[in-house]
Amino acid sequence: MELRLLRYFYTIAEELNISRAAEILHITQPTLSRQLRELEIELDTQLVDRTGRTLALTEAGHFLKSRAAEILTLTDATTEEFMDRKKNLFSGHVVIGCVEADNSDTLAMLLEDFVNDYPRVTFEIFSATSDLIIERLDRGLLDMAILLEPVNTAKYKTLALPRTETWGLLVGSDSYQASQEVITPEMLPGLPLMLSARPEVCQMLLDWAAVPAEKLNVVGNFNLSFNVIPLVAHDVAAALMIEGAVTGRTGDETVFVPLAPKMATECVLAWRRERPLSPVAAELIQYFKDAFGH
Missing domain, CATH: 3.40.190.10 (Periplasmic binding protein-like II)
Structure with a gap:
């Protein structure tokens, strides 16, 4: 017998009303009625007297309700003990x-x-x-x-x-680049850029753009985006970064424009x-x- 069916029956036995029991259990009334009939078939015993407007437990129903109360109480207590143990297992x-x-x-x-x-x-x-x-x-x-x-x-x-991290340029909202949907390789030469100080990131951009390093106008390097955002807002340079680094951090003075073809890393x-x-x-x-x- 499944604990789920036992809990269903116990709720019916407590309420003696299918509609109220179904509401408590957050299932439909027909579903609960069907589960009760299946339980009676499984046990080959009538558990509920359905004559009249209200339900009444049979002798077998009273017996099962008593046993269900014991089993469900022990089950809930055991589950709670394991949850408490889990919470205190590590410090x-x-x-x-x-x-x-x-x-x-x-x-x-x-x-x-x-x-x-x-x-x-x-x-x-x-x-x-x-x-x-x-x-x-x-x-x-x-x-x-x-x-x-x-x-x-x-x-x-x-x-x-x-989550895949999408690369692009953070640009000033008044700049030409801010009006574009994407930044393409041919838009980079001559554009003042601020890049990560990591050589791997610089090389990744060069490979994406298919241009030698001397073709890029790198005016500065940075590590974290926080101090770069005001420089971009004042049109000092555009900054290469991932979208996730600036999401929710910038206002109307800057715009993130993704690279195309897409450059993404994990x-x-x-x-x-x-x-x-x-x-x-x-x-x-x-x-x-x-x-x-x-």
């Missing part, structure tokens, strides 16, 4: 590096579930570029990190995150291969694996 601290990206929301959602399940766990988030985060990861100052490709992950175990969750993980860090990584089917 500790986890340190996570994270780039500016759309996948920052992915981290937020997973952490929300994690600290809800393990309220004794505390966490720290270190935001920076992939290079700075990798440096801290290698020194053992981070348990894990969300990194933006392109990045060399040979030393790490990795897990691809679900974020990965990374942790050192040879370094043992704390129980808290291992459990958080498992949350990521479970969430994304790995």
Whole structure:
């Protein structure tokens, strides 16, 4: 006998009214009536007397209600005990590096579930570029990190995150580029640009544009987008970045324009291969694996 059917019957036995029981259980009245008949067929016993306007329990129905109360109480108590055990199973601290990206929301959602399940766990988030985060990861100052490709992950175990990061130019809203739907390679030469200080990102742009480095007018480099946004707003230069780094951070003075053909990369969750993980860090990584089917 399924616990679900037992709970259905117990609610009927308490209410002695199919309509009220169905409302409490959030199912339709015909569905509940059908489940009751199937339970009676399974037990080969009439549980409810349906004569008259109200329901009445048969002798077998009273017996099953008593047993159902015991079984459901024990089931609920056991479930609650396991939930309490889960919440108190881990305590500790986890340190996570994270780039500016759309996948920052992915981290937020997973952490929300994690600290809800393990309220004794505390966490720290270190935001920076992939290079700075990798440096801290290698020194053992981070348990894990969300990194933006392109990045060399040979030393790490990795897990691809679900959101693709779209590259484009952040431009001033009064600029010619702001009126365009996309930025194409032929629009880059001569355009003042601010690029990431990471060589991999610069090379990725050169490969996309199919131009030598001397064809680009790079006026500055940056690591995080926060201080770049005012420079773009004042038309100092356009900034190459991913859309997720500026979503919700900019006002009417700047516009993000994607590159075409599309240039997109992924974020990965990374942790050192040879370094043992704390129980808290291992459990958080498992949350990521479970969430994304790995």
